[in-house]
Amino acid sequence: xxxxFVITGFLGVGKTTMLTNSVQHYFPDKKIxxxxxxxxxxxxxSKILTNVYSEVLEISEGCICCQLSEEFEKGVTEIIANxxxxxxxxxxxxxxxxxxxxxxxxxxxxxxxxxxxxxxxxHFSAYKENSTAxxxxxxxxxxxxxxxxxxxxxxxxxxxxxxxEIKDKYNIxxxxxxKPIFNHYVIHRAQHGLVNKEVFEGVYRLEEVLKFAExxxxxxxxxxxxxxxxxxxxxxxxYFADVDAVLQNMPLSxxxxxxxxxVKDVPQAIVVNYAFGDVTFExxxxxxxxxxxxxxxxxxxxxxxxxxxxxEILSLPRFTLKS
Ligand SMILES: Nc1nc2c(ncn2[C@@H]2O[C@H](COP(=O)(O)OP(=O)(O)OP(=O)(O)O)[C@@H](O)[C@H]2O)c(=O)[nH]1
Ligand SMILES: [Mg+2]
Numbered sequence: 001x002x003x004x005f006v007i008t009g010f011l012g013v014g015k016t017t018m019l020t021n022s023v024q025h026y027f028p029d030k031k032i033x034x035x036x037x038x039x040x041x042x043x044x045x046s047k048i049l050t051n052v053y054s055e056v057l058e059i060s061e062g063c064i065c066c067q068l069s070e071e072f073e074k075g076v077t078e079i080i081a082n083x084x085x086x087x088x089x090x091x092x093x094x095x096x097x098x099x100x101x102x103x104x105x106x107x108x109x110x111x112x113x114x115x116x117x118x119x120x121x122x123h124f125s126a127y128k129e130n131s132t133a134x135x136x137x138x139x140x141x142x143x144x145x146x147x148x149x150x151x152x153x154x155x156x157x158x159x160x161x162x163x164x165e166i167k168d169k170y171n172i173x174x175x176x177x178x179k180p181i182f183n184h185y186v187i188h189r190a191q192h193g194l195v196n197k198e199v200f201e202g203v204y205r206l207e208e209v210l211k212f213a214e215x216x217x218x219x220x221x222x223x224x225x226x227x228x229x230x231x232x233x234x235x236x237x238x239y240f241a242d243v244d245a246v247l248q249n250m251p252l253s254x255x256x257x258x259x260x261x262x263v264k265d266v267p268q269a270i271v272v273n274y275a276f277g278d279v280t281f282e283x284x285x286x287x288x289x290x291x292x293x294x295x296x297x298x299x300x301x302x303x304x305x306x307x308x309x310x311x312e313i314l315s316l317p318r319f320t321l322k323s
Contacts (some may be wrong), residue, residue, distance in 0.1 A: 002080060004088040004110045005200065006101050006140075009118030010133045011094030011227075011256040011296055012275025014146040016045045018118060018193030019089060020052050026200055033085035035059065035075060037093045044258040044294065045091065047284065048271060055083045073104050080110075094256070094296075095132055095227055099139040099172055102206075113202045115140040115182075118193070122150040123276040124159045126255065128166065137163060138170030141182040142204050149191045150278075160187055182206065228300035231317055234261050234291035238313040243272065246293075246311050247279050251303045259293035260284060 007015045019034060033055040036045045046058035057075050079085065088110060092098055098115045105112050117140035120127075127133050137143065143163060148156055164187075171180045186204060188195050198204075234243065240263045250257065257274035269287035273280045293314075295304055308314045 002085060002088060002110045003113050004090065004105050005113055006090045006092065006098045006115045007118065008092045008098040008115065008136045008140055010127045010130065010136065013118045013120040014193045015091045015118050016048060019049060019091060021193040022195050023089060024052055026197055027087060030087050031085045033079045033083055033088045035088065036091040044260060047260065055079060055085060069100060069104055073108060076108055097132065097135045097139055112206055114142045114204050114206060116142045116144055118144045118146050119163060121145050121147045121156055121159050126276050128162060134166050134170045137166050139172050141185045141206060142199055143185060143187045144190050144195055145187055146190045146193060148189045163187060227296060227298060229294055229296045230300050230304045232293050232295065232304060232308060232314045233317060235313045238263050239265050242313045246314065247274055253299040254295050254297035254303050256296040257293055260287050260289065261291040
């Protein structure tokens with residue numbers, strides 16, 4: 001029997017960080033396959049994750065909980081046939097709900113040990129009103145309060161209380177009986193995605209809920225949440241300080257930036273990771289592609305136009321593929 005975990009949580013909360021830190025730490029000898037669905041059509045996470053795991057399947061362009069369940073199920077079937085993993089981790093995009101993915105895995109005969117929702121302790125108030133964020137909490141049974149290094153105990157407790165309120169309200173229910181599908185949930189704390197081992201030990205294993213699954217109505221979040229993404233390229237003769245200046249001047253309505261850039265004064269390519277004003281940089285050993293940034297936000301068209309006007313090093317792709 002193949003086991004799996006679904007990792008959900010809003011944009012930039014630390015899902016990939018958990019996969020690179022905790023998972024590898026706890027399962028050094030297991031055959032692990034990772035499936036990652038990113039918001040946006042260029043997979044930065046899969047580039048990071050392939051440095052850590054040998055089997056990484058990237059499902060891009062669209063949301064696996066809405067449009068891509070067929071592609072997702074095909075991908076899982078292929079990864080099982082070709083690699084025969086003992087454990088599968090699915091990182092859902094920050095804009096998708098976990099429950100449909102849970103159902104797909106179950107339909108394929110893969111045991112779901114837990115649905116983990118990662119929460120950003122520092123930036124929770126900035127995104128908690130987003131309806132997808134609420135349904136992500138409602139559809140999970142293990143909640144990881146991450147980035148606790150950035151808040152004090154009072155703030156952490158306040159977020160935990162808010163999580164409990166939302167969880168009670170949005171806990172997914174059987175539409176026939178009105179009873180919650182997941183009876184219990186736990187909240188763990190983490191820094192840089194490093195959680196207590198019991199999160200992955202199956203102690204919170206979900207009961208079989210397949211019989212309820214047909215009654216679950218998927219909420220149409222794509223039309224309600226106006227998140228959009230845009231890619232910008234970086235000119236070849238840019239310096240690190242130029243990139244930093246762009247990030248320092250991000251409008252508030254852009255809350256996630258990911259990308260890989262090559263600059264003149266750093267020998268290796270740099271992975272840029274920006275979430276709600278905080279930014280980290282990491283070096284990437286192998287990268288042959290273009291220097292690019294993916295920006296995600298609520299007023300994305302206008303914001304990106306403005307950024308490109310302000311910063312000469314940025315340019316928009318000349319062609320965009322219509323989806
Ligand atoms: N200070 C701090 N930063 C963190 C922590 N966990 C993650 N980060 C940083 O947060 C940023 C986003 O982390 P990711 O792991 O890429 O987040 P994600 O949820 O996978 O993001 P998406 O896939 O784009 O939705 C990165 O810059 C991380 O280095 C943490 O516990 N503390
Ligand atoms: Mg990620």
